[in-house]
Amino acid sequence: MRRLLLMLLLLPALWSGVPPAAPQRVVSQTVGTDDLLLALAAPGQIAALSHLAQDERYSPSFREARKHPHLANSDAEAVLRFRPDLVIATSYTEAEVLNLLRRAKVNLLILERYETLQDLYANARRIGKALGREARAEELIRQWQARVEALRVKLQGVKPVRVLAVGLYPFTAGAGTTFQDLCEHAGALNVAAEAGLKGHAPTPGEQVLSWRTEVLVAPGEPGFDMKARLLELPPYKFLPALKQGRLVELPGSLMAATSQARIDGYEQLARALHPERFK
Amino acid sequence: MKARTLGPTVLMTLLLAAAVLASLALGDSNLSPREILGALLHRDDSFASTILWDIRLPRTLVGVAVGAGLAASGVVMQAFFRNALASPGLLGVSSGGALGAVAWMAFGGGAASLFLLPVASIAGAFVATGAVMFLARRGASPEHLLLSGVALNALFGAGTSFVLGMTAGQYHMAGQILFWLMGGIENRSWEHVWMGLPGIVVFCVLLVPLGRSMNLLSLGETGAQSLGVDVKRLRGQLIVLSTVLTALATAVGGVIGFVGLVVPHLLRLAFGPEHRRLLLLSMLGGAAMVLLCDLPTRYMPSGMRLGVVTALAGGPFLLWLLRRRPC
């Protein structure tokens, strides 16, 4: 009986004295969180990356991702196989998966917002805190801010180039997309947003001709002749910009990136649109 | 149980048991039978226990419910329309359920809508059911109901395509909608089990006593009536039971075709058309079929949905069987 009382008295001490250990088996469930995890985690903290992590089409850090295992698919069971102590997901992960992970008592960190740079910095801080790597997070954020600022200075006073997001499917990106964010930081004006389109919307077949697009921006794939394909597709084939060859191809993964890879995207697009500022 | 029923029932039960075992054991991490037994008897925080109780068991139970419900509904449709090629989707109930679910996914909300999604599907299915019941109560013949089913399927299908087109630019949502339309029982939780299993079990149980009257109905309505069957009442009961089963199965499993057509058809060819036996065997067989078709989806790329597997499995098998014995 006395031993029991003694143990009961010791319990609070056990609880408060020891700091929580940093997670050692972290899983990133979506391709959007792979980049952040790779940048912030300490060696050995990553258990697995998303199932698209090594896919060049979607993952900006596909090369670095090859050093780590990846999920077989996006199901809860695939995640649990790695026995994670922390799972990083986003708000567009399927609700059923999140529910099952919660049921299995897994620590979940869900990123709700990821559209702007401020969201990126906030996410980096959150993940850094969860990983026990706050210092690393602050250092990275400083680096990113420095790059963005340097780019802003380089592009100061430049006349924004009128651009339109194009691709093999007749959809374009309007206001409130990562493409819009890309344009704002690369000295470009998104004609689709100017015309009032929001989100990912079908490209209006006829109106698009009146938007006075100067340059087309498309996701390129190595070895794929995007220009030739676009010349076959209405309405793009009718655009003067395309006929005059004013097409910029960016890696598809950069055009859709919500992580720090977007800064690479800003830089690449800025160089392509304003080469004179980068001499 | 009569001799002619006992043998096949034992056979189908064994098949279902094997399918259940496989469904509990196989997946991204394979569990051995000993691990399964241990986890079933002793629920704790171990890896095997978590996988089994939180993931595999709900998934298996939903699969059983969906398979049994669709197959039973198929038996009813085939007896009702006196046609061995009838299926649960004929009256438009599953496409109503599809539209309800798709509309909810597109406009209703994100993560918060996890459990409202099956509810929305049931709501859509019941709109279709309401239309069917309205016609049936006014004494519409099976031929009329069939035509109205064609019209409802077209109408709801158009609505679903419209929603899909509108959300096509939102890739994640469009992907989820498309996956739902191809059927699947991955990531099912206990909430889905409670939503689907009790209702389906109850309605399946309610169906079995109608089997004897269904024997008569399946050889002709007028003849059945002359032998003492209240045909109008029976038709009403069959429609209600079949549409509810289809609605619940669609709500928790998405659109899964072929199970309701192939399972009753094959079992009838194998074991005869006596409906009490056929209902029981079809429920067991349908459950087994869904579970077995679910297994490949655990290993193959995400395009191989449950509805695709059931069609790929069911179609050729049916063709082969028909080649040997024209029915």
Place this chain on the structure above:
Amino acid sequence: MLACEGLTLGPRLQDVSLHLEPGLTVAVVGPNGAGKSTLLQVLAGLLHAEGHIRWDGRELARIPFLERGRTLAWLGQESHAEFAFPVRDVVAQGRHAWGDDDAGVDDAMATLDLQDLARRPVTELSGGERRRVFLARALATQAPIQLWDEPTSNLDVRHSLEVMALAKRLAEAGGTLVVTLHDLRQAFRFDRVAVLDHGRLVGFGKPHEVLTKDLIRSVFRVEATFVESLVLELPEGSGSAL
């Protein structure tokens, strides 16, 4: 006794009234579209018509379905079967209203010469064999009122004669038999004949009294001559076990 009064169903039946007594076989004849099948379905309670139908004084519409199943048996014109039930199972369906599966089923099968076909799927039989199966099903109900719509269609000569002999036997045992026929010559074997024309009852009584040359000419629009010709009968002392 099965009595009906003022049966009217659109243009198909107009004000038909009949009294059908037990112990008599009744043939219903008439040209195509005259309403023979319709009349039979109305009498069986399968179609709703204006007017009254009474069985021993009770309104047929008030009799619950199951009891109706024990009281009347109906054989339709079609004997189509979509599903491959074994023959014996189909015949046993006649016991549905009684709740048992077996009483009298073997007898009904023997009467219609179906013992050898007992296990065969009904979908594999010829048209005539299927007809006999459905007739056996009607017999198995042991209902006192038997309403048969063209029972001899598709049947060979021997089986046709047996069916009519069966009808006679059932009537002699106290049943009420109403049979529709195409062949007027067969009608002469029946105790009574009812003639329908465009939904109206234009004659009811003994065959020789009703089926006169004039009536046949006006209803069927053919010329009738009464001659001695080929007459087919069952051999003495034969006929199925019943």
